[in-house]
Amino acid sequence: MATFLRWFSRKLGYEVAKSLGSRMPMPLGKQIFFAGVAASGGCAILYYLVQKMFSRASYYQLALEQLHSHPEALEALGTPLNVHYLRLTDKYNFVDIADAKLKIPVSGPKSEGHLYVSSSRDAPFKSYMIAALRISFTKLQKFHSQDNTHAHAFALSSVRTFSPVLTTGSEEL
Numbered sequence: 001m002a003t004f005l006r007w008f009s010r011k012l013g014y015e016v017a018k019s020l021g022s023r024m025p026m027p028l029g030k031q032i033f034f035a036g037v038a039a040s041g042g043c044a045i046l047y048y049l050v051q052k053m054f055s056r057a058s059y060y061q062l063a064l065e066q067l068h069s070h071p072e073a074l075e076a077l078g079t080p081l082n083v084h085y086l087r088l089t090d091k092y093n094f095v096d097i098a099d100a101k102l103k104i105p106v107s108g109p110k111s112e113g114h115l116y117v118s119s120s121r122d123a124p125f126k127s128y129m130i131a132a133l134r135i136s137f138t139k140l141q142k143f144h145s146q147d148n149t150h151a152h153a154f155a156l157s158s159v160r161t162f163s164p165v166l167t168t169g170s171e172e173l
Contacts, residue, residue, distance in 0.1 A: 051085050059100040059128040063117040066133055067106070073135055077108035092116070097124050106135075113137035 054060055064083065067073055074081065084105040086093055092103040104115040116134040121127060 047088070050088060054086055054102075055083075057095075057100075059095075059117065059119040059130070060102065060104070062119065062128060062130050063102065063104060063115060063133060066130060067115055067135075074108075076111055076135075076137070077106060077113075078110035079108060082107045098122075100128060111137050 068081070084107065086102065086104065090103055092101060094101045099120045100117070101119075102115075102117045104117065106113060106115050114136050116132075116136065117130065118132040119128045119130045121129060
């Protein structure tokens with residue numbers, strides 16, 4: 001078996017697990033350390049790429065456009081609005097060929113919370129339509145606007161549902 005490994009390593013043009021300038025094999029501790037560093041780096045890159053894939057998806061972009069088009073939601077959160085990474089292990093985040101449900105963490109200077117998005121499409125190559133949007137605030141400070149009664153009622157509730165604005169675009173995937 002050892003002769004096969006030596007032959008195989010020479011055939012590939014490198015020697016497996018050899019320290020530089022030494023004929024002794026690399027210690028097991030170093031092998032485990034380097035394998036751990038490589039695995040951690042690979043997982044970090046994969047996590048980043050999955051987050052980037054979600055943030056470029058049409059249902060994600062439509063939800064953020066809807067959030068930016070509602071002045072009362074922007075007033076409650078405050079500007080500038082920060083959108084954070086999705087929790088990939090959250091059970092609410094679900095994407096299928098026809099449906100998508102996301103829980104997008106958002107924050108601003110005044111408050112923070114989650115934007116719950118439910119969207120669907122008729123066929124696999126049609127564009128997504130937002131079915132429901134809801135903001136759940138985890139931290140909400142009191143704020144004032146021109147219409148104090150509406151703003152006061154909005155500040156007292158911890159969950160706000162707003163209907164999506166219809167857009168006239170034929171975005172095809």
